[in-house]
Every structure is written in C-alpha cells, then in structure tokens.
Amino acid sequence: xxxxxxxxxxxxxxxxxxxxxxxxxxxxxxxxxxxxxxxxxxxxxxxxxxxxxxxxxxxxxxxxxxxxxxxxxxxxxxxxxxxxxxxxxxxxxxxxxxxxxxxxxxxxxxxxxxxxxxxxxxxxxxxxxxxxxxxxxxxxxxxxxxxxxxxxxxxxxxxxxxxxxxxxxxxxxxxxxxxxxxxxxxxxxxxxxxxxxxxxxxxxxxxxxxxxxxxxxxxxxxxxxxxxxxxxxxxxxxxxxxxxxxxxxxxxxxxxxxxxxxxxxxxxxxxxxxxxxxxxxxxxxxxxxxxxxxxxxxxxxxxxxxxxxxxxxxxxxxxxxxxxxxxxxxxxxxxxxxxxxxxxxxxxxxxxxxxxxxxxxxxxxxxxxxxxxxxxxxxxxxxxxxxxxxxxxxxxxxxxxxxxxxxxxxxxxx
Amino acid sequence: xxxxxxxxxxxxxxxxxxxxxxxxxxxxxxxxxxxxxxxxxxxxxxxxxxxxxxxxxxxxxxxxxxxxxxxxxxxxxxxxxxxxxxxxxxxxxxxxxxxxxxxxxxxxxxxxxxxxxxxxxxxxxxxxxxxxxxxxxxxxxxxxxxxxxxxxxxxxxxxxxxxxxxxxxxxxxxxxxxxxxxxxxxxxxxxxxxxxxxxxxxxxxxxxxxxxxxxxxxxxxxxxxxxxxxxxxxxxxxxxxxxxxxxxxxxxxxxxxxxxxxxxxxxxxxxxxxxxxxxxxxxxxxxxxxxxxxxxxxxxxxxxxxxxxxxxxxxxxxxxxxxxxxxxxxxxxxxxxxxxxxxxxxxxxxxxxxxxxxxxxxxxxxxxxxxxxxxxxxxxxxxxxxxxxxxxxxxxxxxxxxx
Numbered sequence: 001x002x003x004x005x006x007x008x009x010x011x012x013x014x015x016x017x018x019x020x021x022x023x024x025x026x027x028x029x030x031x032x033x034x035x036x037x038x039x040x041x042x043x044x045x046x047x048x049x050x051x052x053x054x055x056x057x058x059x060x061x062x063x064x065x066x067x068x069x070x071x072x073x074x075x076x077x078x079x080x081x082x083x084x085x086x087x088x089x090x091x092x093x094x095x096x097x098x099x100x101x102x103x104x105x106x107x108x109x110x111x112x113x114x115x116x117x118x119x120x121x122x123x124x125x126x127x128x129x130x131x132x133x134x135x136x137x138x139x140x141x142x143x144x145x146x147x148x149x150x151x152x153x154x155x156x157x158x159x160x161x162x163x164x165x166x167x168x169x170x171x172x173x174x175x176x177x178x179x180x181x182x183x184x185x186x187x188x189x190x191x192x193x194x195x196x197x198x199x200x201x202x203x204x205x206x207x208x209x210x211x212x213x214x215x216x217x218x219x220x221x222x223x224x225x226x227x228x229x230x231x232x233x234x235x236x237x238x239x240x241x242x243x244x245x246x247x248x249x250x251x252x253x254x255x256x257x258x259x260x261x262x263x264x265x266x267x268x269x270x271x272x273x274x275x276x277x278x279x280x281x282x283x284x285x286x287x288x289x290x291x292x293x294x295x296x297x298x299x300x301x302x303x304x305x306x307x308x309x310x311x312x313x314x315x316x317x318x319x320x321x322x323x324x325x326x327x328x329x330x331x332x333x334x335x336x337x338x339x340x341x342x343x344x345x346x347x348x349x350x351x352x353x354x355x356x357x358x359x360x361x362x363x364x365x366x367x368x369x370x371x372x373x374x375x376x377x378x379x380x381x382x383x384x385x386x387x388x389x390x391x392x393x394x395x396x397x398x399x400x401x402x403x404x405x406x407x408x409x410x411x412x413x414x
Numbered sequence: 415x416x417x418x419x420x421x422x423x424x425x426x427x428x429x430x431x432x433x434x435x436x437x438x439x440x441x442x443x444x445x446x447x448x449x450x451x452x453x454x455x456x457x458x459x460x461x462x463x464x465x466x467x468x469x470x471x472x473x474x475x476x477x478x479x480x481x482x483x484x485x486x487x488x489x490x491x492x493x494x495x496x497x498x499x500x501x502x503x504x505x506x507x508x509x510x511x512x513x514x515x516x517x518x519x520x521x522x523x524x525x526x527x528x529x530x531x532x533x534x535x536x537x538x539x540x541x542x543x544x545x546x547x548x549x550x551x552x553x554x555x556x557x558x559x560x561x562x563x564x565x566x567x568x569x570x571x572x573x574x575x576x577x578x579x580x581x582x583x584x585x586x587x588x589x590x591x592x593x594x595x596x597x598x599x600x601x602x603x604x605x606x607x608x609x610x611x612x613x614x615x616x617x618x619x620x621x622x623x624x625x626x627x628x629x630x631x632x633x634x635x636x637x638x639x640x641x642x643x644x645x646x647x648x649x650x651x652x653x654x655x656x657x658x659x660x661x662x663x664x665x666x667x668x669x670x671x672x673x674x675x676x677x678x679x680x681x682x683x684x685x686x687x688x689x690x691x692x693x694x695x696x697x698x699x700x701x702x703x704x705x706x707x708x709x710x711x712x713x714x715x716x717x718x719x720x721x722x723x724x725x726x727x728x729x730x731x732x733x734x735x736x737x738x739x740x741x742x743x744x745x746x747x748x749x750x751x752x753x754x755x756x757x758x759x760x761x762x763x764x765x766x767x768x769x770x771x772x773x774x775x776x777x778x779x780x781x782x783x784x785x786x787x788x789x790x791x792x793x794x795x796x797x798x799x800x801x802x803x804x805x806x807x808x809x810x811x812x813x814x815x816x817x
Contacts, residue, residue, distance in 0.1 A: 018713065018716075019713050019717075022706075022709045022710055022712075022713050025706060025709060026706040026709075026710065029702050029703075029706060033699055033702075068596070069596045069599075101475070101672070102674055103672070103674075104657075104661065104673075104674065104675065106657075106658040106661075109655055109658070111654065111657060111658075173672050174661070174662075174665045174672075205477060205669070205670045205671075205672065206477040206670045208477040208670075209477070296439060297436070297439045297440065297443065297703055297706075297707065298703070298706060300432060300435055300436045300439060301436060301706055301707055301710040302710075303432060304432045304433060304436055304710060304711075304714050305710055305713050305714060307429055307432060308429065308713065308714045308717035308718060308721075309717060311721050312717075365691060399428075
C-alpha cells in the first residue's frame with residue numbers, strides 16, 4: 001500500500017514542477033534554520049569532549065546575595081567554594097577554577113590577547129582534554145605555586161609558530177610560565193573548560209581572592225553516580241544556609257545553587273529572582289514556542305499551496321471515493337504524501353545546513369567553534385521534519401477527503 | 415464594484431481565509447524587521463557626543479577585595495597609575511572613569527517625577543575626561559579643582575536629561591531630584607548640575623539616545639573607591655608598540671594589579687559586532703521567509719486563476735475586456751491584503767498602547783508601520799501580477815468548453 005502511495009506521490013510531484021519547487025524551497029529553508037539552531041545549542045550544551053562526564057557533573061556558576069533593598073549577583077567567590085563545596089557526600093571529585101580573564105602578552109613586539117584561567121589539579125581529572133604534547137599540572141605543582149602552564153594549540157601557534165612548546169616559556173599578564181602541556185582548542189561557548197592558557201590557582205598575584213565569598217571563581221563537582229546528584233545538591237543547599245555573609249546590614253540571604261550549565265543559563269536568561277530550584281523546563285518551553293511560532297508561517301504557506309491544488313486531484317479522489325475508499329484512508333494517503341515531500345525537503349535542508357554550519361564556523365563569529373552535525377542532531381532534524389510534515393499535511397488532506405465524489409468527478413470548483 | 419469583489423472573496427472564503435492568514439503573518443514578520451531597521455537608522459543619525467579615535471582604554475584589575483578591601487589604598491594606587499600614564503609624551507590627556515563607551519559595565523538610576531519614572535545612565539569620571547573624549551560642554555562648565563571640598567556633589571548632564579528633569583528652565587545650579595533613601599539609610603548628598611553636554615551615548619551609535627549624567631571622582635573623599643578604567647587620548651600616529659611600554663610602566667607602578675589595554679575603536683568594533691550579528695541573522699531568516707511567502711502566493715493565485723477559467727471565460731464572452739479581468743483578480747488580491755493588514759495593524763498598535771514597547775519613539779513606530787504596510791502591498795502586487803495576467807489570456811470559447 002505504502003509503495004503505491006509513494007509512487008502516486010512522485011507522479012504528483014513531477015506533474016507541476018513549479019509547485020514542487022516552491023514547496024521544497026519552503027520546507028528545506030525552514031528545516032535549515034531549525035537544524036542550524038539545534039546544532040548551535042548542541043555545540044553549547046550537549047556533552048562533548050572535554051566535558052565527557054557531563055551527565056554526572058554539576059557546578060556552582062552563579063551566586064546571589066539578597067537583602068531588602070539590595071541584590072548582588074555574580075560568580076561565587078573562592079572562599080565559598082573552598083569552605084563549602086569540598087567533600088560533599090557522593091562526590092568523586094571537586095574542582096575550583098577562576099573565571100577566564102583576558103590577558104596580554106607581547107612576544108616579539110606583537111600583541112597577543114589570550115584568555116587565562118587559573119585552576120587546581122582536579123580540573124584536569126574531571127575534564128578530559130586531548131593533549132597534543134606534554135600533560136597537565138598536578139597537585140604538587142599547584143601546592144608549590146609553580147609557574148607552569150597548559151596552553152591550547154592556537155596559543156602555541158601564536159607564540160611559537162606551531163613548533164613544540166613543552167619546556168619553553170611564555171609571558172602572560174606580566175608573569176612567566178613554563179609550558180608543560182598543549183591541548184587542542186576548546187570552543188569559547190563551552191564556558192567550563194574554555195581558555196587559551198591554564199595555570200595553577202596559587203600563581204595569582206596576591207592571596208586576596210582567598211577571603212572572598214563572591215566573585216571570580218567557579219566550582220564543579222563530579223558525582224560518583226548520577227543518582228547521587230539530588231542528595232549532593234540538598235547537602236550543599238543546607239551548607240549554604242550556614243554561610244556567614246559579609247555586610248550583614250544589607251544582605252540577609254545567599255542563593256548558590258548547584259546546577260548544570262544549561263540550568264544556570266536558563267536561570268539567568270529568564271531573569272534570576274533568587275529561586276532555589278532551577279527551572280530549565282521554562283527555557284525549553286520558550287525555545288519550543290519560538291520554534292513553533294517560526295514554523296507557523298511556512299506551515300500556512302504549505303497548507304495554502306496544498307489546498308489550492310485540491311481540484312487538481314479531483315478526478316482521482318472522485319474515482320477512489322466512488323469505489324469505496326473511506327475519508328480516513330484518503331487522509332492517510334495525503335499525509336503520507338506530504339510527509340514524503342517534507343523528508344525530501346529535509347534531506348536537502350540537511351545538506352544545506354552542513355554548508356551553513358561550515359560557513360559559520362569559518363567566519364570566526366565564535367572563537368574556536370566547530371559546528372558540526374552528529375547523530376543526535378540528525379535525529380532531532382528527522383523528528384522536526386516529520387512533525388512539520390504531519391502538521392502541515394493534515395488540514396489539506398482533510399479538505400481533500402471531504403470532496404463530494406459527484407462534485408469531484410465533475411470537476412466543480414468550490 | 416467593491417461590493418461585488420467582497421462577494422467574490424466571501425464565496426471562496428475557506429481558501430481565502432488561509433491566504434489572508436498568510437499575509438497577516440508575513441506582515442507581522444516584516445513589521446518587526448522593518449521597525450527594528452528604522453529604529454537603528456534613526457538612532458544612527460543622532461549625535462554620539464564623543465570622539466572614539468586615538469582613545470585607549472586601560473582596565474584596572476585590583477587584587478580582589480570587594481568588601482572590607484583597602485578602597486583608600488586602591489584609590490591612591492589608581493591616582494599614581496594615572497600620573498604615570500600622563501608622564502608619557504605620547505599621552506595627550508588622561509582621566510579615570512567608572513565605565514567607557516562600548517563597555518558592558520553600566521550604572522543606571524531612576525527617579526520618580528510627577529510625569530512618571532525617569533531612568534538615566536550614570537558614569538563617574540575624573541577632571542580631564544572631557545578632553546580625553548573630545549566632548550563639548552554646551553552650557554556651564556566641566557569638573558575642575560573648583561569642585562574640591564564643596565558641600566554638594568557636582569554633576570554634568572546631557573541636554574536630553576536636563577529637559578526631562580527641569581523642563582525648559584535653566585538647569586545650571588539646580589539640584590538633581592532623587593528618590594528618598596530607603597528606611598535606615600543616611601540621607602542622600604545633594605547633586606548639583608554644573609554643566610550641560612549635548613549627548614553621550616555609552617552604548618554606541620545604534621542605541622536609543624538616553625539621559626546621561628557624569629559624577630566626579632573626588633580625591634578628597636575618603637569613602638571614594640578607585641576608578642575601574644583609565645581613558646587615554648594618545649597623540650595621532652602613536653605606534654601600537656607603545657602599548658607594551660605603557661603596560662610595563664603601569665605594571666611597575668602596581669605589581670599586584672592586572673591591566674588590559676584596548677583601543678576604543680577596537681572595543682567599538684567588537685561591541686557593535688556582538689549586537690548586530692544576531693540582528694543580521696534574524697533579518698536574513700526574515701528575508702527568506704518573505705521570499706517563501708511570495709513564491710507561495712504566486713502559486714496560490716496561479717492555481718486559483720486556472721480553476722476559475724470557466725468563470726473568467728463567461729465574463730469574457732459577455733464582453734469584459736482583458737483589462738477588466740486583470741483588474742478584478744488584482745482587486746481581489748488587494749482586498750485580501752487590506753483585510754490582513756487591518757487585522758495586523760490592530761494587533762501591532764496594541765504594543766505601544768499597552769506600554770509594552772517604550773524604547774521606540776512613536777514616530778519610528780509609525781514609520782515602521784507605514785513602510786511594512788507598503789512593502790506588503792508591493793509584494794502581493796508584484797507576485798500576483800504574473801498569474802493574474804494569465805487570466806486575461808483566457809479565450810472565451812475555450813474556457814466555456816473547459817472541463
């Protein structure tokens with residue numbers, strides 16, 4: 001049966017090429033936009049190396065102090081992380097690292113801007129970077145405040161023209177570091193691992209950071225198991241309640257939730273009002289709403305095209321109805337036809353998105369971005385295409401199936 | 415004629431309602447993009463209020479200490495850094511500032527006036543800032559040593575803010591209205607206007623002009639912290655290599671601090687790119703959407719015309735000219751566009767009426783509305799033209815025979 005539908009569909013597509021072209025243009029364009037958006041979200045939030053344990057990692061990326069008239073939100077401070085984030089029950093490892101800061105160097109008289117992150121040794125155990133040469137710095141080096149650095153491939157290119165860098169020295173932010181490892185570039189949108197140069201926390205110019213509750217640092221916790229995460233969050237929440245706040249006259253409460261990066265983005269994007277619980281589903285609903293709204297116009301367009309072509313099929317429908325085909329069978333057939341068209345459009349769209357994503361990656365809008373397609377995005381694309389096909393196919397199919405056989409056979413226009 | 419057209423459109427309402435819905439949606443898309451474009455162009459024409467060439471911005475990163483930190487010491491160190499920068503012959507003028515144009519840091523404040531809430535942006539700067547930024551004081555004067563030890567805090571405001579706060583009266587010497595402090599806090603210090611400048615648009619040429627006020631860093635005030643940035647006007651033709659010399663000098667003056675040096679022109683480029691890139695992406699998507707709709711409408715009108723061959727043939731047989739047929743088809747299309755536009759305009763005017771859009775001036779909004787309405791008419795006519803021409807080529811004899 002399906003084979004027969006497919007055969008008929010191709011006959012119909014070939015009959016009026018202009019209409020098929022217009023339909024395919026709309027479908028593939030719509031799917032390109034949705035696929036590019038999906039690929040960018042995937043690039044930013046889905047588990048990719050070096051964040052290989054993302055499913056059992058949570059972090060503290062945002063803290064807020066709240067008082068009757070004042071509100072202060074920023075990154076958490078080192079003291080908050082150091083005193084309260086360590087040794088949570090069910091945690092396998094905990095890492096504290098600084099916010100990435102822009103630093104300047106002048107190798108050979110030319111200016112190089114880099115992003116510098118100060119980290120502990122656990123950072124390299126939770127995140128699995130791909131080392132091109134050398135290796136990470138360890139606990140001993142952090143403890144002794146040794147001036148050692150891990151750099152990325154782009155920095156190696158800028159300082160040493162791509163030659164082997166391990167053992168050589170770079171000067172950033174007026175400090176000299178010996179390079180111990182080189183990793184491949186990490187996209188700038190991956191906020192947790194991203195930097196150009198990573199150095200030990202203890203090499204900071206002063207110890208002032210150690211006494212701060214707010215500002216400048218982040219922490220991530222790797223749970224032993226996914227199932228441990230709720231208990232781990234609850235424990236941290238009760239610890240946060242005991243934190244003594246600076247400036248108690250102005251602030252009376254601290255909100256510092258353990259979250260995934262996506263949850264923090266959702267919190268900040270929707271306007272943080274100091275909720276204890278993350279509500280990422282609201283951002284997901286918003287994104288889905290925007291996608292649906294975007295699909296509305298292409299859908300109406302496709303429905304319009306299909307409806308206006310009902311009469312083209314009049315004699316076919318008339319004959320089938322006269323021989324006893326039910327409306328439901330006919331709706332089924334026309335929806336299958338529309339889905340088939342959407343799938344062809346989807347295939348064209350997929351090809352075009354590869355092109356668009358490559359151009360986006362090459363344009364350098366996002367530093368070190370490598371937008372690509374993977375199975376996950378392909379599955380999303382397929383789901384979107386099917387949804388779009390059914391969504392835009394049902395109404396015209398219903399209209400077609402309602403055609404009265406006598407009218408249809410006569411070819412009346414109404 | 416009109417009634418007849420209405421009847422024709424009504425008779426085919428089930429098909430036409432979808433066409434109207436499509437034009438309605440396209441109008442909303444077009445309106446959004448066109449209004450945004452008009453808004454940006456309108457902003458672009460307004461004066462910026464400063465000159466960004468040959469200005470370098472040095473960000474001062476003191477060792478973190480935000481609460482009990484040694485504010486006094488930091489303010490002292492910042493003054494030493496400013497003095498060190500001024501020693502270079504390459505530096506024509508230098509000043510400290512809380513924030514700079516094209517910087518993401520901002521400080522805004524509001525005050526409840528009889529006419530409603532007035533919100534404006536604030537910056538705190540040292541005395542030489544007007545020379546660094548090439549700003550012109552229109553009335554009164556800029557900050558100077560004269561202001562040391564005064565009982566009130568001097569402010570310089572933009573002409574727009576002066577109008578909001580004081581109407582047409584002379585703002586010089588008046589004190590800026592402030593909301594009463596929250597319970598338990600000490601009373602606020604008086605802010606007195608000493609000068610008026612034309613404009614100052616921290617968020618760049620595409621942002622809407624907003625009220626702006628400058629306050630002064632007072633070296634005498636023990637409560638005052640350090641400026642976050644130094645702004646330097648370097649002499650024209652200063653080589654980029656001077657940056658390294660400057661960096662080493664500043665680093666020698668304050669070893670625990672970190673510095674970032676960036677020409678303002680480069681900050682501008684990055685800032686505008688970050689703001690415009692998403693808009694360009696949206697505009698490209700909208701353009702494709704509109705093209706898709708235009709092609710779709712062509713298809714729909716074409717199909718309708720072929721289906722109405724018999725009706726058209728009959729009219730031709732009864733003596734209607736090709737022109738009249740053409741006018742009828744185009745007339746129907748115009749009628750449907752008008753219906754869609756009427757619905758669209760009803761929706762669109764709700765936004766300013768419900769105060770959902772406040773940043774866009776009514777004139778800009780109206781221009782956006784007019785332009786997008788014209789564009790929708792233009793599009794439907796342009797893409798409906800060819801298929802409606804086809805209708806005129808129908809031969810009466812053939813049409814009446816048509817099955």
